[in-house]
Amino acid sequence: xxxxxxxxxxxxxxxSTSSAPATTTxxxxxxxxxxxxxxxEIVSSLTTxxxxxxxxxxxxxxxxxDAQVSAFGTFTSSLDSLQSTLAALETPGSLAAFSAAVxxxxxxxxSAGAGAVAGTYSLAVQNIATSATLTSxxxxxxxxxxxxxxxxTIGTGSSSIQLNIDSTNDTxxxxxxxxxxxxxxxxxxxxxxxxxxxxxxxxxxxxTGAGNAITVSQSGGDGGLAALAYDPASTTGNGLTQxxxxxxxxxxxxxxxxxxxxxxxxxxxxxxxxxxxxxxxxTTSTTTPPTTTSTPTTLTISPDTTTAQKNIAAFVTxxxxxxxxxxxxxxxxxxxxxxxxxxxxxxxQSFQNQLSKILDTVTSSSSGVNSLSxxxxxxxxxxxxxxxxxxxxxxxxxxxxxxxxxxxxxxxGLVTQIDALVTQYTKPGGLMATINSGLxxxxxxxxxxxxxxxAELATYSATLTTQYNAMDAAVAALKETQTYLTAxxxxxxxxxxxxxxxxxxxxxxxx
Numbered sequence: 001x002x003x004x005x006x007x008x009x010x011x012x013x014x015x016s017t018s019s020a021p022a023t024t025t026x027x028x029x030x031x032x033x034x035x036x037x038x039x040x041e042i043v044s045s046l047t048t049x050x051x052x053x054x055x056x057x058x059x060x061x062x063x064x065x066d067a068q069v070s071a072f073g074t075f076t077s078s079l080d081s082l083q084s085t086l087a088a089l090e091t092p093g094s095l096a097a098f099s100a101a102v103x104x105x106x107x108x109x110x111s112a113g114a115g116a117v118a119g120t121y122s123l124a125v126q127n128i129a130t131s132a133t134l135t136s137x138x139x140x141x142x143x144x145x146x147x148x149x150x151x152x153t154i155g156t157g158s159s160s161i162q163l164n165i166d167s168t169n170d171t172x173x174x175x176x177x178x179x180x181x182x183x184x185x186x187x188x189x190x191x192x193x194x195x196x197x198x199x200x201x202x203x204x205x206x207x208t209g210a211g212n213a214i215t216v217s218q219s220g221g222d223g224g225l226a227a228l229a230y231d232p233a234s235t236t237g238n239g240l241t242q243x244x245x246x247x248x249x250x251x252x253x254x255x256x257x258x259x260x261x262x263x264x265x266x267x268x269x270x271x272x273x274x275x276x277x278x279x280x281x282x283t284t285s286t287t288t289p290p291t292t293t294s295t296p297t298t299l300t301i302s303p304d305t306t307t308a309q310k311n312i313a314a315f316v317t318x319x320x321x322x323x324x325x326x327x328x329x330x331x332x333x334x335x336x337x338x339x340x341x342x343x344x345x346x347x348x349q350s351f352q353n354q355l356s357k358i359l360d361t362v363t364s365s366s367s368g369v370n371s372l373s374x375x376x377x378x379x380x381x382x383x384x385x386x387x388x389x390x391x392x393x394x395x396x397x398x399x400x401x402x403x404x405x406x407x408x409x410x411x412x413g414l415v416t417q418i419d420a421l422v423t424q425y426t427k428p429g430g431l432m433a434t435i436n437s438g439l440x441x442x443x444x445x446x447x448x449x450x451x452x453x454x455a456e457l458a459t460y461s462a463t464l465t466t467q468y469n470a471m472d473a474a475v476a477a478l479k480e481t482q483t484y485l486t487a488x489x490x491x492x493x494x495x496x497x498x499x500x501x502x503x504x505x506x507x508x509x510x511x
Contacts, residue, residue, distance in 0.1 A: 148224015367403025
């Protein structure tokens with residue numbers, strides 16, 4: 001036992017500052033009854049000293065792994081932010097956008113898309129496209145008044161529907177409900193208007209254009225449904241009156257006539273969609289016979305450099321954020337002697353080298369836009385971040401928007417190359433996923449090592465506790481024996497002394 005205590009004293013002096021696991025601090029904490037030693041503190045100290053080397057190694061490994069997981073998470077997040085800005089620049093058509101403006105917005109509005117080119121046009125609208133509206137000619141007393149029974153056939157364009165009208169739905173309200181609820185409705189809605197002279201059925205087409213006139217015919221039954229018949233080609237025998245005809249929109253572009261079945265006309269000018277709203281004002285000549293002319297308004301298609309500037313600025317900001325992330329994670333601060341969590345990491349160094357190579361690319365284009373510097377985007381020599389000269393960028397966009405778009409986008413554009421590079425890192429199963437999987441495996445192994453060490457230290461602590469308790473019991477027994485012997489010795493001494501004293505007092509001596 002003495003050898004154990006001696007060894008423990010030596011180990012305690014070299015104990016690590018790392019605290020022992022909770023499972024090893026559950027030893028006896030009271031002072032030994034026999035020895036008077038604080039067995040709990042002794043066991044705890046010896047156990048901590050015993051596992052200090054392994055504990056320090058496991059703790060250091062866990063700290064390193066956690067730092068790397070966090071660092072790679074930061075790097076991945078910056079890549080995601082960068083990649084989110086690339087789509088707006090990667091397609092030349094989306095960057096080299098155009099805006100469309102109509103001088104008189106009460107006539108029409110316009111938008112420019114792929115294929116649009118800059119230009120100014122004269123636009124006049126003679127009439128907008130309309131859908132057909134039919135109203136029953138003879139009013140009935142109310143919406144619940146019976147009309148008749150039979151088969152009602154309603155058509156618009158090339159579609160039609162047949163409705164069976166019987167005593168359960170032969171009223172204006174019943175017929176309107178049957179039309180609106182029909183699953184194969186051809187594009188006709190029904191409603192009822194009630195005026196002072198009675199109730200009338202109104203049929204409205206849901207699609208504009210001359211080809212979408214409404215027809216209504218009836219057959220069978222009691223013949224009462226004839227009050228709702230309508231044939232656009234007939235001038236007699238119609239029970240419904242057409243209050244609005246289905247018409248195409250008529251307008252002119254630079255004086256040339258054009259038509260559209262819809263008020264959203266996308267084929268009149270390449271890449272431009274017109275939303276026709278109302279007819280242009282008209283002027284009437286004083287000639288004989290007089291002629292009426294629609295007053296045109298101006299449609300202007302121009303490069304949309306504002307959107308391009310905004311998208312490029314977002315890209316540069318995200319690019320700088322990624323570069324700063326890489327520099328911070330791989331840097332070494334000589335003042336504080338602190339290294340970044342990924343200092344010397346080959347993955348980040350490779351990414352930075354490949355990114356720099358792309359950013360330094362110089363192309364050969366007739367547009368004169370051959371590099372980022374031609375857009376006013378240059379690297380700051382002291383910080384490494386990219387600065388943007390807004391004047392240079394604005395001039396490049398104004399002089400050659402397509403040149404800027406082709407430098408950044410397309411199959412070989414700088415942004416396209418950056419997107420491909422980032423995708424290698426961020427895609428499922430890519431470099432970041434592989435690295436993170438390895439780190440998670442390392443953390444799992446570290447946790448297993450900690451669990452094994454905790455178990456080993458718990459066993460060691462229990463063994464020491466048993467040994468020290470046995471020693472304490474032995475010391476207690478020795479003390480008990482010592483106390484007994486001392487008591488016996490003291491009792492014997494007292495008895496001898498008392499006998500001698502008695503003999504002297506009686507005057508008796510012996511020789």
